[in-house]
Amino acid sequence: MDNYFHPFVIPFVLGAIFLFGICIWKYVRWFKHFDRLQRAVIRKNIFSWKFIPAVWEVIREGLLHIRISRKNLILGYMHRSIAFGWALLIIVGFVESRLTPTIDGSHPFWMAIFYRFFFHSHGTFAGAHVLTAIMDFLLLYVLSGILLAVIKKCYSKALGMKKATKHVVFDRFAKASLWCIFPFRLLSESLTACIYHNGGFFTQFIGNLIPTEFALTFEMTSWTLYSFALGTFFVSLPFSRYMHIFTEMVLIFFREWGVREKHERTGYTMYELSACSRCGMCIDNCPLNKELGINNVQSVYFLRDLRYKKNKPEIADNCLMCARCASDCPVNIDLMAIRQQERNKRNFDTEGNYHYLDNVQPFNAIGRIGYFGGCMSHLTPGITESMKTIFEVAGQRYWFMDEDRSICCGRPLLQQGYNQQAAELRRKLTELIKKSKVTMLVTSCPICYQTFKKDYKLNIPVIHHTEYLNMLIKSGLIKVRMDDLKTVYHDPCELGRGCGIYKEPRQVLQATTHLVKAKQEGEDSLCCGINLGDTLIDINQQKKIRDAAVENLMHRKPDLIATACPMCKKAFVHSTTLPVKDIAEIVRENLRS
Amino acid sequence: MINFGYSIAPTRVVNLDNCDFDKLQQLERIVPSFKRCINCGACTATCSAQQFTHFNIRKIKSLFQEAQYEKLAKELDKCMLCGKCTLVCPRGLNLRPIIMNMRKILNTK
Numbered sequence: 001m002d003n004y005f006h007p008f009v010i011p012f013v014l015g016a017i018f019l020f021g022i023c024i025w026k027y028v029r030w031f032k033h034f035d036r037l038q039r040a041v042i043r044k045n046i047f048s049w050k051f052i053p054a055v056w057e058v059i060r061e062g063l064l065h066i067r068i069s070r071k072n073l074i075l076g077y078m079h080r081s082i083a084f085g086w087a088l089l090i091i092v093g094f095v096e097s098r099l100t101p102t103i104d105g106s107h108p109f110w111m112a113i114f115y116r117f118f119f120h121s122h123g124t125f126a127g128a129h130v131l132t133a134i135m136d137f138l139l140l141y142v143l144s145g146i147l148l149a150v151i152k153k154c155y156s157k158a159l160g161m162k163k164a165t166k167h168v169v170f171d172r173f174a175k176a177s178l179w180c181i182f183p184f185r186l187l188s189e190s191l192t193a194c195i196y197h198n199g200g201f202f203t204q205f206i207g208n209l210i211p212t213e214f215a216l217t218f219e220m221t222s223w224t225l226y227s228f229a230l231g232t233f234f235v236s237l238p239f240s241r242y243m244h245i246f247t248e249m250v251l252i253f254f255r256e257w258g259v260r261e262k263h264e265r266t267g268y269t270m271y272e273l274s275a276c277s278r279c280g281m282c283i284d285n286c287p288l289n290k291e292l293g294i295n296n297v298q299s300v301y302f303l304r305d306l307r308y309k310k311n312k313p314e315i316a317d318n319c320l321m322c323a324r325c326a327s328d329c330p331v332n333i334d335l336m337a338i339r340q341q342e343r344n345k346r347n348f349d350t351e352g353n354y355h356y357l358d359n360v361q362p363f364n365a366i367g368r369i370g371y372f373g374g375c376m377s378h379l380t381p382g383i384t385e386s387m388k389t390i391f392e393v394a395g396q397r398y399w400f401m402d403e404d405r406s407i408c409c410g411r412p413l414l415q416q417g418y419n420q421q422a423a424e425l426r427r428k429l430t431e432l433i434k435k436s437k438v439t440m441l442v443t444s445c446p447i448c449y450q451t452f453k454k455d456y457k458l459n460i461p462v463i464h465h466t467e468y469l470n471m472l473i474k475s476g477l478i479k480v481r482m483d484d485l486k487t488v489y490h491d492p493c494e495l496g497r498g499c500g501i502y503k504e505p506r507q508v509l510q511a512t513t514h515l516v517k518a519k520q521e522g523e524d525s526l527c528c529g530i531n532l533g534d535t536l537i538d539i540n541q542q543k544k545i546r547d548a549a550v551e552n553l554m555h556r557k558p559d560l561i562a563t564a565c566p567m568c569k570k571a572f573v574h575s576t577t578l579p580v581k582d583i584a585e586i587v588r589e590n591l592r593s
Numbered sequence: 594m595i596n597f598g599y600s601i602a603p604t605r606v607v608n609l610d611n612c613d614f615d616k617l618q619q620l621e622r623i624v625p626s627f628k629r630c631i632n633c634g635a636c637t638a639t640c641s642a643q644q645f646t647h648f649n650i651r652k653i654k655s656l657f658q659e660a661q662y663e664k665l666a667k668e669l670d671k672c673m674l675c676g677k678c679t680l681v682c683p684r685g686l687n688l689r690p691i692i693m694n695m696r697k698i699l700n701t702k
Contacts, residue, residue: 350666350670350700351670353667353670354671356671375673376680378677379639407641413673416693421673421674538626538685539685570680
């Protein structure tokens with residue numbers, strides 16, 4: 001063939017130009033909405049070694065989908081075969097077309113896509129046969145992924161997903177065009193192989209089965225349909241969930257450079273919204289879905305509604321903020337921050353009326369450790385009493401900040417979007433802590449711990465009491481004995497997924513008792529249900545979530561449930577006949593003088 | 594007249610026939626558990642704000658029920674929303690959303 005153009009390539013070419021035009025336009029528009037600090041951090045890191053981990057993560061997550069594979073092998077294979085397989089198909093196809101000598105020396109970019117149509121003979125360069133075989137293998141690889149996707153569509157349980165995402169009509173349209181691309185490619189290449197015998201092991205095999213008259217009649221039609229499928233997919237991509245393909249990669253770079261979500265929605269949030277592939281990994285493990293059957297509030301639907309501007313406030317509200325979805329998200333989108341942004345927008349953020357705190361005086365506690373029990377610890381006096389004993393036994397001078405009356409840390413207000421009021425409480429507590437000149441702050445409540453660590457600027461170390469106990473045991477300031485109980489540890493959401501404290505509580509428990517595993521723990525632990533995040537579910541629904549969390553702990557038939565959060569303790573006490581104890585209480589009981 | 598240092602309390606009779614219960618009904622629609630309250634006062638006893646100042650969530654609830662809305666908005670802003678009341682409520686009322694929605698309703702003109 002002496003001309004490398006044929007009218008059937010037009011849908012593909014137009015689609016591709018449209019796709020990249022729209023993507024660049026969207027990206028530039030979103031980038032304009034980055035705030036000043038986010039831009040500064042990009043400027044600082046754009047030309048640094050951080051480029052290397054970003055590229056590595058793009059390959060690992062954008063193409064190989066390692067995180068999904070860790071959760072679910074078949075699902076990982078499905079995503080990998082389509083993403084990685086397609087990428088290789090493009091790359092190898094491009095190499096193949098480049099290596100092929102052309103008459104006029106031109107290599108238009110569609111040549112790689114429609115290679116077999118334009119080159120009817122093998123062997124125009126060394127190794128051509130090998131490349132043809134590789135291309136066939138890659139096509140098969142992608143087709144296997146498409147087959148799994150079709151199976152998942154019909155019966156998601158076959159791929160280990162209890163519930164697949166319910167997609168909007170437009171997404172289904174885009175998906176249909178994506179599914180058409182590869183079967184049409186196979187058909188087109190087979191038909192051409194039937195006529196010109198230029199196929200690889202698979203396309204030639206199929207081509208040999210097809211009657212030549214049929215091939216001669218339908219070859220053009222098939223290539224045209226292939227081009228149309230590509231064009232349709234490209235045009236629908238920027239407006240459908242498939243926008244994640246490119247956005248995820250851009251997002252990974254921003255994240256590596258240090259851009260984070262802000263208090264309000266910025267351009268970065270727009271990138272995150274579009275980076276959601278609506279894979280639905282967040283649905284199955286959401287306690288609201290699993291225990292209560294509420295299936296319209298999960299992060300996938302929340303982000304989708306935000307992206308298409310159909311969000312309702314009750315969707316943002318109806319969430320335990322347990323962050324289980326964020327730990328399951330294969331794209332690592334900051335789901336909690338985005339939900340928080342929506343909550344920040346809508347509430348009546350009036351000024352607080354906290355003048356009554358003005359006469360709370362700081363205590364002169366130079367050189368002492370500040371101990372903050374938190375409101376909830378006042379409902380579980382066992383924890384604060386144990387901590388007091390442990391401080392004394394360890395010979396540490398401490399100041400129990402909220403022994404008789406407690407000022408709230410402000411996180412409950414913050415979570416519900418009352419930022420001004422939370423800031424007032426924060427200001428008061430910061431002033432108290434700074435004026436008292438404590439050397440370190442130990443808290444018993446993971447809710448307080450998280451906000452002290454992330455929202456306060458205290459300039460002293462803030463640690464949770466499990467970390468503190470671990471330090472005391474390791475440094476030998478307190479000595480503990482082993483008891484003979486089998487204990488299971490429940491990871492509080494705020495401490496585990498919220499602050500990443502998984503190791504220390506377990507080390508303390510291993511020193512004092514026989515720690516057994518729960519069914520799901522660590523990052524996959526369940527929410528105790530009785531939390532402050534959700535204001536829309538009622539007590540009976542909360543109890544169902546709590547019972548499921550207890551059930552999860554009973555896996556290895558323990559004698560004792562240990563936790564590190566007064567709220568979790570309070571929740572579990574009413575649900576089980578087993579004793580429920582905080583780690584501080586367990587340590588106190590096992591103290592050896 | 595001699596000032597004895599005390600006076601007659603103003604009348605506390607509320608004529609419910611003249612009250613506007615719109616706001617109360619609005620709240621009960623949003624948080625139905627509000628109706629379950631038995632006025633036991635456990636919430637007030639455990640309240641963090643109550644330990645510092647005169648803040649009585651039980652009384653606020655009663656005043657809200659009697660449609661006595663004046664000054665309630667300012668009073669409700671004393672709440673730190675810590676949620677202890679929700680945990681101790683023997684009737685399983687979801688007190689935080691009750692307070693949040695009271696604030697919202699009272700602030701909406």
